[in-house]
Amino acid sequence: MRRPVGEITRGTTGFNRLRRADRWLAAVHGNVLRAAARPLVVDLGYGASHTTTLELFTRLRRIRPDVEVIGIEIDPARVALARPYEREGLSFRLGGFELPVPRPPDVVRAFNVLRQYGEADAWHYWQELCAKLATGGVLVEGTCSEVGHRAVWVGLDRNGPRTLTFSARFDAFERPSDLADRLPKTLIHRNVPGERIHAFLKDWDHAWAVSAPYGAHGLRQRWLAAVETLGATWPVPQHAPLGGRTRWRLGELTIPWSATG
Numbered sequence: 001m002r003r004p005v006g007e008i009t010r011g012t013t014g015f016n017r018l019r020r021a022d023r024w025l026a027a028v029h030g031n032v033l034r035a036a037a038r039p040l041v042v043d044l045g046y047g048a049s050h051t052t053t054l055e056l057f058t059r060l061r062r063i064r065p066d067v068e069v070i071g072i073e074i075d076p077a078r079v080a081l082a083r084p085y086e087r088e089g090l091s092f093r094l095g096g097f098e099l100p101v102p103r104p105p106d107v108v109r110a111f112n113v114l115r116q117y118g119e120a121d122a123w124h125y126w127q128e129l130c131a132k133l134a135t136g137g138v139l140v141e142g143t144c145s146e147v148g149h150r151a152v153w154v155g156l157d158r159n160g161p162r163t164l165t166f167s168a169r170f171d172a173f174e175r176p177s178d179l180a181d182r183l184p185k186t187l188i189h190r191n192v193p194g195e196r197i198h199a200f201l202k203d204w205d206h207a208w209a210v211s212a213p214y215g216a217h218g219l220r221q222r223w224l225a226a227v228e229t230l231g232a233t234w235p236v237p238q239h240a241p242l243g244g245r246t247r248w249r250l251g252e253l254t255i256p257w258s259a260t261g
């Protein structure tokens with residue numbers, strides 16, 4: 001076997017850490033799995049334990065009972081640790097960005113993996129992974145805080161990035177731009193004055209500030225009011241699956257990737 005493509009990095013992970021992204025994936029891209037003849041999902045870089053891959057498997061089986069999930073890790077010791085947890089439809093294997101899987105995956109989730117690479121590598125591996133997706137497939141690439149209360153992820157299809165999603169527990173930030181520390185590698189260095197992502201976060205902070213009175217009814221109401229304000233000047237999707245109150249009330253906001261650059 002050829003050497004897996006990539007580098008072994010820190011294996012930090014944890015129970016329910018990726019719940020927010022999984023919930024979004026199921027709601028927004030569940031149709032990809034429902035439509036697939038033999039749905040295949042890859043969890044790339046699952047870390048020091050099998051936990052988040054098993055959680056993904058459990059969540060996706062609810063919407064597609066025969067979905068197959070393969071956890072891929074570049075660290076052989078972590079593959080050995082995960083193997084005892086294999087079961088019908090869930091397996092773990094050694095590999096990297098080359099994705100050693102039997103057919104093009106409908107979904108690839110890669111969380112807290114690319115942040116540990118350089119920016120040029122991150123763009124490059126985005127392209128590599130997107131090219132391996134099944135028709136209509138999606139790559140969800142993101143970063144989150146230690147326990148997952150703050151997360152940002154990008155949704156990509158075979159043509160590249162499509163959406164950027166912010167998600168946070170209401171008590172896990174003071175202002176929306178606090179989520180900037182979770183931006184993907186491809187955006188984090190562009191969060192400077194003069195760049196669109198910086199302007200977006202600044203406007204969101206302003207919308208959050210002027211929505212303060214809604215806080216009397218709880219931070220969820222304040223979030224909803226801020227998103228509405230922001231939607232007057234930014235292309236915030238207003239309807240399901242990407243937008244609308246059902247999503248926003250979870251402490252979530254998705255914008256088109258095209259709005260960031």
Ligand SMILES: C[S@@+](CC[C@H](N)C(=O)[O-])C[C@H]1O[C@@H](n2cnc3c(N)ncnc32)[C@H](O)[C@@H]1O
Nearest residue numbers: 006008009011013045046047074096097111112
């Ligand atoms: C910080 S952990 C993230 C674990 C889990 N995805 C999470 O978010 O909780 C990153 C893992 O990705 C693995 N990794 C890094 N580059 C990889 C690659 N190219 N292919 C497969 N795994 C990789 C590392 O070895 C590490 O175990």
